[in-house]
Amino acid sequence: MRQHGSLRELPLSPEAREHYVTEWAAVQEQFVESPQKAITEADALLARLAKDRGIPGSERFEEQVAALSVHHAYFVQGYRSMHRAARDQSGTEEMREAMVEARGLFEALVTEQSAAPDRRRPSSPDDRGHAPWPPTGRHAKGRNT
Numbered sequence: 001m002r003q004h005g006s007l008r009e010l011p012l013s014p015e016a017r018e019h020y021v022t023e024w025a026a027v028q029e030q031f032v033e034s035p036q037k038a039i040t041e042a043d044a045l046l047a048r049l050a051k052d053r054g055i056p057g058s059e060r061f062e063e064q065v066a067a068l069s070v071h072h073a074y075f076v077q078g079y080r081s082m083h084r085a086a087r088d089q090s091g092t093e094e095m096r097e098a099m100v101e102a103r104g105l106f107e108a109l110v111t112e113q114s115a116a117p118d119r120r121r122p123s124s125p126d127d128r129g130h131a132p133w134p135p136t137g138r139h140a141k142g143r144n145t
Helices: 014-031 035-052 061-087 092-110
Strands: none
Touching: 014 035, 014 092, 035 061, 035 092, 061 092
16 A cells, blocks of 8 residues: 555546446346346446546556545445455355445545445435435345344
8 A cells, every 4th residue: 555655536527427327227227137247347347437536556456445544444345345356256246246235445536535444335316315316215235133
């Protein structure tokens, strides 16, 4: 993390922000029909978004995660989960949970906010704490306890 300590994220244009929000919503909708394809596309989308924000390391995942952790340490575990699920033979529930976890990083990058340790979610494109997600009638983490 020391090598990325002076990292300054680049802003997104309003057009680019809108494009990413639309792309993320489409990937989430695709999850219902093809979870593996959706999570693979979401993983690639996050890598592109991070690169567009000026985060180095898009060629090497661990380097990109290290750079992301400078401003978004709270969300990098969700990104790791998604990346792992996109490459492993994960079950649908594990992939869904990874998508939900990674959504926090997406929102932080697309809204240009760093995460404070005491915050669960940054402001988001829909002003309700989350990006669009097809209704499933399930609790946000998928477990009704």
